[in-house]
Amino acid sequence: MRTSFVWVVGLIIALVAPLAMANPWNMPRGVTDVSGEIFSLHMIIFWICVAIVVVVFGVMFYALFRFRRSKGAEAANFHENTTVEVLWTVIPMLILIAMAVPATATLKQMYDVSDAELDVMITGQQWRWRYEYLGEDVAFTSNLSTPRTQISGEEAKGENYLLEVDEPLVLPVNRKVRFLLTSDDVIHSWWVPDLAVKQDAIPGFVNENWVRINEPGIYRGQCAELCGIDHGFMPIVVEAMEEEAFDTWMEERKAAAEQEAMGVGREWEFAELMERGESVYGSICASCHQAEGQGAPPTFPALAGNQALLDEPERHISTVIDGVSGAAMPAFRNTLNAVEIAAVITYERNAWGNETGDSMQPSEIAERIADQGE
Amino acid sequence: MASHLLPKPTPQHSTATAGGMAEAGHARPRGLLRWLTTTNHKEIGTLYLLFSLTMFFIGGIFALVVRAELFQPGLQLVQPEFFNQMTTMHGLIMVFGAIMPAFVGLANWMVPLQIGAPDMALPRLNNFSFWLLPIGFTLLLSTLLMPGGGPNFGWTFYAPLSTIYAPPSTTFFILSIHIAGISSILGAINIIATILNLRAPGMRLMDMPLFVWTWLITAFLLIAVMPVLAGVVTMMLMDINFGTSFFNAAGGGDPVLFQHLFWFFGHPEVYIMILPAFGIVSAIIPTFARKRLFGYPSMVYATAAIALLSFLVWAHHMFLVGLPLVAEIFFMYTTMLIAVPTGVKIFNWIATLYRGSITFDPPMLFALAFVVQFTIGGFSGLMLAIAPADFQYHDTYFVVAHFHYVLVPGALFAILAGAYYWLPKWTGHYPNVKLSQWHFWLSVVGVNLTFFPMHFSGLAGMPRRIPDYALQFADFNMVSTLGSFMFGFSQLVFVLVVIKCVRGGEKAPAKAWEGAEDLEWSVPSPAPLHTFETPPTFKHQSH
Numbered sequence: 001m002r003t004s005f006v007w008v009v010g011l012i013i014a015l016v017a018p019l020a021m022a023n024p025w026n027m028p029r030g031v032t033d034v035s036g037e038i039f040s041l042h043m044i045i046f047w048i049c050v051a052i053v054v055v056v057f058g059v060m061f062y063a064l065f066r067f068r069r070s071k072g073a074e075a076a077n078f079h080e081n082t083t084v085e086v087l088w089t090v091i092p093m094l095i096l097i098a099m100a101v102p103a104t105a106t107l108k109q110m111y112d113v114s115d116a117e118l119d120v121m122i123t124g125q126q127w128r129w130r131y132e133y134l135g136e137d138v139a140f141t142s143n144l145s146t147p148r149t150q151i152s153g154e155e156a157k158g159e160n161y162l163l164e165v166d167e168p169l170v171l172p173v174n175r176k177v178r179f180l181l182t183s184d185d186v187i188h189s190w191w192v193p194d195l196a197v198k199q200d201a202i203p204g205f206v207n208e209n210w211v212r213i214n215e216p217g218i219y220r221g222q223c224a225e226l227c228g229i230d231h232g233f234m235p236i237v238v239e240a241m242e243e244e245a246f247d248t249w250m251e252e253r254k255a256a257a258e259q260e261a262m263g264v265g266r267e268w269e270f271a272e273l274m275e276r277g278e279s280v281y282g283s284i285c286a287s288c289h290q291a292e293g294q295g296a297p298p299t300f301p302a303l304a305g306n307q308a309l310l311d312e313p314e315r316h317i318s319t320v321i322d323g324v325s326g327a328a329m330p331a332f333r334n335t336l337n338a339v340e341i342a343a344v345i346t347y348e349r350n351a352w353g354n355e356t357g358d359s360m361q362p363s364e365i366a367e368r369i370a371d372q373g374e
Numbered sequence: 375m376a377s378h379l380l381p382k383p384t385p386q387h388s389t390a391t392a393g394g395m396a397e398a399g400h401a402r403p404r405g406l407l408r409w410l411t412t413t414n415h416k417e418i419g420t421l422y423l424l425f426s427l428t429m430f431f432i433g434g435i436f437a438l439v440v441r442a443e444l445f446q447p448g449l450q451l452v453q454p455e456f457f458n459q460m461t462t463m464h465g466l467i468m469v470f471g472a473i474m475p476a477f478v479g480l481a482n483w484m485v486p487l488q489i490g491a492p493d494m495a496l497p498r499l500n501n502f503s504f505w506l507l508p509i510g511f512t513l514l515l516s517t518l519l520m521p522g523g524g525p526n527f528g529w530t531f532y533a534p535l536s537t538i539y540a541p542p543s544t545t546f547f548i549l550s551i552h553i554a555g556i557s558s559i560l561g562a563i564n565i566i567a568t569i570l571n572l573r574a575p576g577m578r579l580m581d582m583p584l585f586v587w588t589w590l591i592t593a594f595l596l597i598a599v600m601p602v603l604a605g606v607v608t609m610m611l612m613d614i615n616f617g618t619s620f621f622n623a624a625g626g627g628d629p630v631l632f633q634h635l636f637w638f639f640g641h642p643e644v645y646i647m648i649l650p651a652f653g654i655v656s657a658i659i660p661t662f663a664r665k666r667l668f669g670y671p672s673m674v675y676a677t678a679a680i681a682l683l684s685f686l687v688w689a690h691h692m693f694l695v696g697l698p699l700v701a702e703i704f705f706m707y708t709t710m711l712i713a714v715p716t717g718v719k720i721f722n723w724i725a726t727l728y729r730g731s732i733t734f735d736p737p738m739l740f741a742l743a744f745v746v747q748f749t750i751g752g753f754s755g756l757m758l759a760i761a762p763a764d765f766q767y768h769d770t771y772f773v774v775a776h777f778h779y780v781l782v783p784g785a786l787f788a789i790l791a792g793a794y795y796w797l798p799k800w801t802g803h804y805p806n807v808k809l810s811q812w813h814f815w816l817s818v819v820g821v822n823l824t825f826f827p828m829h830f831s832g833l834a835g836m837p838r839r840i841p842d843y844a845l846q847f848a849d850f851n852m853v854s855t856l857g858s859f860m861f862g863f864s865q866l867v868f869v870l871v872v873i874k875c876v877r878g879g880e881k882a883p884a885k886a887w888e889g890a891e892d893l894e895w896s897v898p899s900p901a902p903l904h905t906f907e908t909p910p911t912f913k914h915q916s917h
């Protein structure tokens with residue numbers, strides 16, 4: 001018995017010891033005032049639990065050791081004691097009240113979304129995040145940038161494996177930023193541990209949360225609510241910049257957005273549309289319809305050789321713009337601009353053996369969307 | 375105790391029916407037909423327990439597929455769509471197919487024996503409740519072979535992932551939940567009818583063993599919430615097949631409504647899976663401490679208090695859906711309150727041990743491990759109740775660690791404790807002590823290696839239900855996977871113990887454990903097919 005016990009303890013140590021060298025064991029303290037408060041709450045309650053464990057299990061193991069029949073213990077006869085029963089009801093109540101007070105204060109602070117200097121709309125989509133700086137005409141989607149070859153093991157995994165994106169959310173430090181969260185399809189949850197922000201993005205709802213970041217840096221997180229096949233592959237990266245750097249970045253993005261808007265008016269070459277379409281397809285459509293347009297039936301139909309798609313260009317266009325109600329296909333009217341929609345439709349009608357020769361101009365798409373808006 | 379003499383069963387019923395399959399008057403069918411048509415509470419109890427053990431291994435294999443994929447970062451064994459089906463089916467099978475039927479099986483066997491009743495109050499209904507289960511779960515498992523695969527939306531099946539975005543097999547999943555739900559409701563009605571009507575003359579409610587009390591309260595919980603589950607899956611069925619929009623925002627529906635309904639069922643469900651465990655442990659600890667249970671009335675009141683509170687805490691599963699501040703505060707406070715009656719129970723068990731005369735027989739090992747490990751799960755539950763901190767814990771491996779501590783080293787260990795405790799009554803033989811100890815120690819080490827590191831990976835930022843993870847979580851996951859295989863395979867030792875125990879072993883007398891006092895120990899071991907045909911007279915202790 002004793003030797004097997006030593007063996008078991010040795011095994012546990014042998015397995016757990018390497019973990020001491022692993023990086024994080026605990027919740028991060030984070031880089032906002034709120035995340036610091038949450039960290040303190042977490043540690044307070046943790047140490048309270050440890051104290052109770054020591055006392056309660058201390059008594060239990062003392063009893064197990066001391067009152068063994070093999071050591072000749074005789075059973076006593078008591079089976080009630082009103083005083084201790086009242087005590088061990090009242091004392092836990094008091095401990096709970098002591099914990100509820102700071103928790104309530106922190107919660108109130110977290111719920112105060114007033115006086116924000118910047119509003120960012122965060123929209124969850126299977127399986128990417130879309131960020132829109134409200135009132136600034138700047139919006140983009142943020143996709144996982146870890147190559148599939150790293151996931152399948154054909155290539156060595158990088159330092160930020162699964163926690164890297166093509167375009168991070170850029171935020172200023174020292175400004176109160178309000179997040180408005182919603183979803184285009186299923187429920188997602190936007191979580192960055194260092195910011196202590198985790199909030200569900202729910203279709204049909206707009207949830208609010210806020211952050212004021214104290215230190216510039218890059219903060220990484222992930223979707224926290226099961227949202228389908230690629231739930232594990234929709235990371236979040238926040239790049240917090242000094243205020244001036246952020247303002248410069250914002251000006252550049254606005255200028256780029258204007259440039260893009262001008263592109264709608266001009267005539268696009270077929271090759272140009274195909275090139276743009278391929279990149280849009282890769283970052284937006286391929287997660288469901290797959291890289292070669294082969295789809296994942298029955299939920300996600302194939303596009304390569306899809307007869308309905310080939311025969312009915314009108315339906316193809318309306319499917320991309322308006323989505324399919326009651327099915328997994330979202331409407332891309334607000335997610336993609338006219339150039340991107342025109343390009344991706346052109347691409348889908350001419351890639352992987354779909355040789356229709358059709359090409360779509362951004363101006364036509366813009367007109368259609370404008371007509372619908374009326 | 376000499377003061378607690380129970381009437382010895384008269385020779386007629388113990389000898390005339392002991393081991394007999396045919397009783398005077400009519401012949402019973404043999405073979406498969408015997409099990410299909412049996413209305414005997416012991417046989418149906420055995421069926422429930424065997425069914426649950428089978429499901430436990432099936433659900434366990436699914437868990438091992440999940441753990442094997444998570445052994446290292448990267449996708450090695452399965453693709454995400456199958457991974458999601460495995461996590462979902464593991465949860466559904468373990469909750470509805472393993473833990474719940476195991477407790478119903480124990481109730482079938484032990485409630486009539488503990489209250490001195492000849493059988494369950496509604497024996498034919500009992501047969502029907504059981505046989506619904508294999509039908510329902512065969513249907514559920516068959517969805518894995520259907521086009522598009524089985525349920526892949528998590529055992530909580532949040533809409534609209536489980537409606538608009540679900541595989542076509544979801545309609546069959548809904549049907550199987552309905553079947554399992556009907557089985558549970560009928561079983562609960564039967565248990566309530568039995569306990570309220572068939573107690574031995576002289577046994578008052580406050581004389582009942584705690585296993586009976588906790589099951590009475592659990593049965594009321596089941597009747598209260600299973601219809602809510604039935605309602606919510608029916609609404610899903612309508613959304614999927616008949617064009618309604620209960621949970622479809624595009625049609626004016628409300629995805630959050632789904633969660634309110636689900637958790638109004640789901641939180642009491644959590645207690646359905648733990649209250650009978652409290653009852654089992656409350657029988658075993660006094661037996662092997664050779665001392666009466668401390669604070670019997672407060673145990674009963676604490677159980678009732680937990681059951682009532684369970685209806686007022688559901689939204690703590692929804693702290694992140696955007697509830698108003700007042701609701702967050704209300705549900706935070708009510709959830710924290712649950713710690714009080716739960717604490718009372720743990721203190722009572724420890725006070726029972728104090729100044730006892732303790733031995734560490736196999737049932738006691740599992741019961742003591744239950745107390746320690748369940749308490750660990752209780753503490754992480756208290757941490758999760760703190761709403762601001764939950765914004766960090768929610769939907770991470772910290773939560774996975776929490777509820778597995780409550781359900782595996784908690785509820786499952788209590789079930790195993792109960793099995794070791796009552797095996798002598800069921801088979802007439804003691805379980806092999808050496809093998810039982812091996813089973814216990816391998817299980818304790820395996821289960822803690824599996825679930826303890828999950829606290830760390832969760833705090834460090836690993837979301838739950840992901841098939842692949844960032845590199846900083848690799849070490850914790852590797853340990854969890856090793857632990858899970860150790861735990862899974864050591865359950866084969868339990869099967870060996872049971873088989874050996876059925877076939878032979880040290881013979882057990884009627885009162886198999888020296889300190890055991892309840893009525894089941896007054897009938898011979900193994901318990902004959904029919905017991906208490908004439909009710910015993912019950913002499914109550916002064917509770």
